Structures are given as C-alpha cells and as structure tokens.
Amino acid sequence: MDDPNAMFIDAETVVLERPRDHKAELRLWLRLLTCTTLVEDEIRARLRADFDVTLPRFDLMAQLHKAPDGLTLSQLSSRMMVSNGNLTALVERLVEAGQLERRVSAMDRRVVNVRLTSVGERAFAAMALQHEGWIAELFAQLEDADIEQIMTLLGKLKGSVRANIGAGQKRDGKLDLSSTMPSSGPESGHHS
Amino acid sequence: MDDPNAMFIDAETVVLERPRDHKAELRLWLRLLTCTTLVEDEIRARLRADFDVTLPRFDLMAQLHKAPDGLTLSQLSSRMMVSNGNLTALVERLVEAGQLERRVSAMDRRVVNVRLTSVGERAFAAMALQHEGWIAELFAQLEDADIEQIMTLLGKLKGSVRANIGAGQKRDGKLDLSSTMPSSGPESGHHS
DNA sequence: CCGAGATATTTTAGGCTTAAAACATCGGCA
DNA sequence: TGCCGATGTTTTAAGCCTAAAATATCTCGG
Numbered sequence: 001m002d003d004p005n006a007m008f009i010d011a012e013t014v015v016l017e018r019p020r021d022h023k024a025e026l027r028l029w030l031r032l033l034t035c036t037t038l039v040e041d042e043i044r045a046r047l048r049a050d051f052d053v054t055l056p057r058f059d060l061m062a063q064l065h066k067a068p069d070g071l072t073l074s075q076l077s078s079r080m081m082v083s084n085g086n087l088t089a090l091v092e093r094l095v096e097a098g099q100l101e102r103r104v105s106a107m108d109r110r111v112v113n114v115r116l117t118s119v120g121e122r123a124f125a126a127m128a129l130q131h132e133g134w135i136a137e138l139f140a141q142l143e144d145a146d147i148e149q150i151m152t153l154l155g156k157l158k159g160s161v162r163a164n165i166g167a168g169q170k171r172d173g174k175l176d177l178s179s180t181m182p183s184s185g186p187e188s189g190h191h192s
Numbered sequence: 193m194d195d196p197n198a199m200f201i202d203a204e205t206v207v208l209e210r211p212r213d214h215k216a217e218l219r220l221w222l223r224l225l226t227c228t229t230l231v232e233d234e235i236r237a238r239l240r241a242d243f244d245v246t247l248p249r250f251d252l253m254a255q256l257h258k259a260p261d262g263l264t265l266s267q268l269s270s271r272m273m274v275s276n277g278n279l280t281a282l283v284e285r286l287v288e289a290g291q292l293e294r295r296v297s298a299m300d301r302r303v304v305n306v307r308l309t310s311v312g313e314r315a316f317a318a319m320a321l322q323h324e325g326w327i328a329e330l331f332a333q334l335e336d337a338d339i340e341q342i343m344t345l346l347g348k349l350k351g352s353v354r355a356n357i358g359a360g361q362k363r364d365g366k367l368d369l370s371s372t373m374p375s376s377g378p379e380s381g382h383h384s
Numbered sequence: 385c386c387g388a389g390a391t392a393t394t395t396t397a398g399g400c401t402t403a404a405a406a407c408a409t410c411g412g413c414a
Numbered sequence: 415t416g417c418c419g420a421t422g423t424t425t426t427a428a429g430c431c432t433a434a435a436a437t438a439t440c441t442c443g444g
Contacts, residue, residue, distance in 0.1 A: 021324075022324050022325070022327065022328035022331075023324075024336070024339050024340075024343075025324075025327045025328045025331045025334075025339065026324055026327050026328075027343065028331065028334075028339050028342060028343055028346075029231065029327050029331070031343060031346045031347070031350065032224070032227060032228055032231070032342075032346060033228060033232070034273075034350060035224060035346050035349055035350050035353065036224055036225060036228040037273050038273075038350065038353045038354065038357070039221065039224070039353055040225070041273065042353070042357050044432090048432095048433090054399075054400080055400095056399090056400065056401095072422080072423095073422070073423065073424095074421085074422060074423085081226075081229050081230075081233065082400090082401070082402090083401065083402050083403075084422080084423070084424090085401085085402075085403085085404090085423080085424065085425075085426090086400070086401055086402075087423090088423070088424055088425080089399085089400085089424095090399095090400080093399085108409075108410070108421095108422080109408080109409060109410085110408065110409045110410070110421070110422040110423065111409095111421095111422065111423085112422080112423070132213075132214050132215075132217075132218055133214070135214060135217045135218050135221050136212075136214035136217045136218075137356050138352065138353045138356045138357070139214075139217045139220065139221070139349065139352055139353070140352060140356060141348065141351060141352030141355065141356075142217075142220075142345075142348060142349060142352055144216070146345055146348060146349075147216050147217065147220050148216075149341070149345060150220060150224075150342070150345045150346070150349070151216075151219065151220055151223060153334075153338055153341060153342045153345070154220075154223045154224060154227050154342070155223070156333065156334060156338060157227055157331065157334060157338075157342070158223065158226060158227050158230065159333060160330065160331055160332055160333030160334055161227065161230045161231055161234070161330045161331070162230065163333065164329050164330045164332060164333075165230065165234050165330070236402085240402095240403085246402095246429075246430080247430095248429090248430065248431090264392080264393095265392070265393065265394095266391085266392060266393080274430090274431070274432085275431065275432050275433075276392080276393070276394090276432095277393080277394065277395075277396090277431085277432075277433085277434090278430070278431055278432075279393090280393070280394055280395080281394095281429085281430085282429090282430080285429085300391090300392085300439075300440070301438080301439060301440085302391065302392040302393065302438065302439045302440070303391095303392060303393085303439095304392080304393070
C-alpha cells in the first residue's frame with residue numbers, strides 16, 4: 001500500500017477501483033418517478049373534476065372493461081398491482097354506485113366474480129375516450145419515434161426490474177419460490 | 193355511414209379525417225406506470241423489511257438531507273409533490289421518532305422550519321447507501337447508454353407534460369387562474 | 385392604526401393502501 | 415370420513431393522501 005506509484009493514480013483509476021457509484025441510476029429513477037407523478041396527479045384531478053371519479057375506480061373499471069366476462073378479486077389485484085384486501089372496499093363502493101356487479105362463483109364458493117354493469121360500461125366508455133385524449137395532450141411534444149424509443153427502453157427496464165425483484169429477499173430466511181418459476185430466476189444470467 | 197362517397201375514402205384519408213387515435217401514447221403511459229409501480233413497491237418492501245421505514249418518510253428525509261439548513265413545510269410539499277396538509281402528520285410522526293426537529297420561524301410566525309436531527313441524519317445516511325444499491329441492482333440490465341437515452345427522452349416527456357398541465361381546465365366554467373400566473377409548476381421560482 | 389387580501393399551516397372528512405391475521409372453502413389423501 | 419395444507423377473500427390496525435374549510439399571521443395601502 002506504500003507503492004510509490006500511488007502518487008500517479010489519476011481520477012480514472014480511482015473510479016475503477018472504488019465501489020462504483022450509481023448516481024446515474026438514481027437520477028433516472030427520480031426522473032421516472034417525477035414523470036409518473038406529474039401525469040398521475042393531473043389525470044386524477046381531471047377525472048375528479050369532469051367525472052367525479054377517483055383514479056383507483058377508473059383503473060378498476062378499465063381492467064373490467066378489458067375482461068367482458070368479469071374477473072375474480074385475485075385477478076384484479078394482480079392486474080392492478082394493489083394488495084388483495086384493498087379491493088374489498090373499492091369494489092363494494094362501486095357496487096353500491098351501480099357501476100359493477102359482484103357474484104360468488106358457483107364452482108368455487110371462495111371466489112368472487114366481478115363485472116361491469118351496462119351502466120358502468122357506458123360510464124367507462126365516456127371516461128376512457130376523454131382519458132385517451134388527455135394522455136395524448138400531455139404527451140403531445142413527443143414524436144412518434146420518441147414514443148417508440150421510450151417504449152423499447154422502458155421494456156428493457158421493466159425486464160431488468162422484474163429479473164431482480166426478490167433477489168434481495170434472501171437476507172432473511174423467508175421462502176423463495178421464484179427459482180421454481182419459469183423465467184424469473186434470481187440468478188438468471190445478468191452480465192454487463 | 194351510408195355516404196355514397198364512403199367507398200372512395202381510403203385508409204390514409206380516414207386516418208387524416210378521423211380524430212387520431214392515441215393508442216401509442218396510452219400504451220406508453222401504462223408502461224411508464226408499470227415500471228414506476230414495480231420499482232416503488234419493491235423499494236417500499238425493502239425499506240420496510242430492512243429499516244422499518246415507509247417510503248414517504250424516506251422521501252421526506254431525503255429532501256431534508258439535500259437541504260442541511262432545513263425547509264419549510266411549503267417547500268417540502270412542493271418538492272415532494274404531495275399536498276400541504278399531508279405533511280403535518282408525516283412530520284409529526286418523524287418528530288416523535290426523534291428523526292427531525294421542527295421549529296417556528298422567528299422571522300415569520302406562520303412558517304414552520306423542519307430539519308433532520310443528527311440521529312435522523314445518521315439513519316438516513318445508512319438507508320440512502322442501501323437504497324442507491326437497490327436501484328442499481330434493479331436497473332442492472334440497462335447499459336450506460338440506455339440510461340442516458342431514457343434520461344433525455346423522459347426529460348422531453350417531463351417538459352411536454354408540464355407544458356400541458358392545466359391546459360384542459362377551461363372545459364367547464366370554473367375559474368382559471370393559470371393564465372394569470374407567471375408559470376405554474378413546482379419548479380417555478382419563489383421569493384421569500 | 386386599520387382592514388383587506390395574501391400566505392403558511394392545520395384541521396376535517398373521506399377515501400386509498402398495505403401487511404398481517406382471521407375466516408371460509410377447497411382438494412387431496414390416509 | 416376426517417384432517418391438513420393451500421387458496422380466495424375479508425377484516426384489522428396503522429398510515430398515507432387529497433381537497434376544501436378553518437385558523438393564524440403577515441403585508442400593505444390608506
């Protein structure tokens with residue numbers, strides 16, 4: 001460690017030898033979060049002002065719209081990426097409002113199936129039309145090529161995150177089933 | 193629908209004459225939201241598991257860490273992009289936990305100034321180190337060039353969204369003050 | 385000095401969110 | 415048949431979040 005060459009170590013070498021810092025990734029994450037929050041808050045405000053509906057309710061209706069045969073609560077929670085217990089009250093309020101109907105499955109009495117009523121379907125159609133326009137408006141300064149590029153890069157990001165989710169969970173002794181699942185091994189070859 | 197000229201309208205014309213559809217923008221928005229949610233949920237879970245801290249608390253401490261002289265509640269709410277009333281309870285809990293201290297400004301008794309205690313500063317330092325590593329881990333499959341590219345494109349997106357925020361508020365008869373404001377948005381200059 | 389607005393924060397009412405525990409039901413199996 | 419572990423949903427406790435109203439204080443013109 002008293003190597004006389006030490007005095008010749010320049011900035012570049014230092015960068016190579018020190019644990020690499022990851023400020024670039026951190027900045028990217030913060031920017032991603034900012035973009036999402038900006039859009040989300042604006043859409044939330046407009047949904048409220050024009051339709052008196054909250055974002056979670058709109059999201060729930062959107063999922064059901066895409067599945068005309070209805071969905072179970074578990075399917076909903078997985079697609080909306082919210083916790084299971086969350087849906088109970090959310091669905092309840094929309095049932096009360098007449099926007100959707102809920103019925104216990106005949107096959108499996110644990111399962112609750114939910115679908116839009118025709119009232120809910122019509123209400124959603126009107127909101128979805130506006131919503132699409134709002135997004136287009138907010139994104140107006142992006143060229144078609146920009147959109148395609150971000151889609152691709154975010155696709156890569158999504159893959160990276162998914163591949164590394166749960167990787168840190170070996171810290172404690174909890175069960176790790178991910179290695180038994182297709183395509184999401186924590187050690188799935190990553191080289192950079 | 194039964195316009196006799198309809199038979200002569202080709203696909204290109206239809207595209208030009210119909211309200212353009214914006215499915216590409218919509219897909220991009222959904223992907224953006226997915227990426228953010230994936231990262232956010234994972235970071236939230238790790239902060240909880242390793243430090244027993246919530247994401248909003250971490251965010252609050254991060255803002256204060258960047259401002260060693262402390263911040264007012266208004267500055268905090270603007271930087272964190274959350275509503276003002278939200279902060280009262282959030283700050284209160286962290287004060288109780290000894291992580292930060294709150295004092296009424298001597299200059300202006302409406303103003304509350306908040307800063308990290310040395311305990312809070314140390315706690316945050318440990319968390320921030322881990323946090324940076326987690327983000328790097330989740331983003332590991334992105335090359336340096338990818339990161340730079342997404343940063344640029346998201347910068348453009350951010351600009352687009354900011355430029356169009358509030359533009360849709362003239363729809364109904366409600367008061368629109370935005371045109372009388374110097375420039376809306378959290379980053380606009382403040383005077384105190 | 386006074387009062388009208390402006391500004392900073394807190395309070396209120398309602399809703400969203402999670403993790404974890406509780407409850408209900410199902411399917412397999414001895 | 416009777417139990418046991420897995421699965422689907424609800425409940426609970428705590429906290430986060432917003433919009434809007436209420437409160438407190440400041441600034442400034444008269």
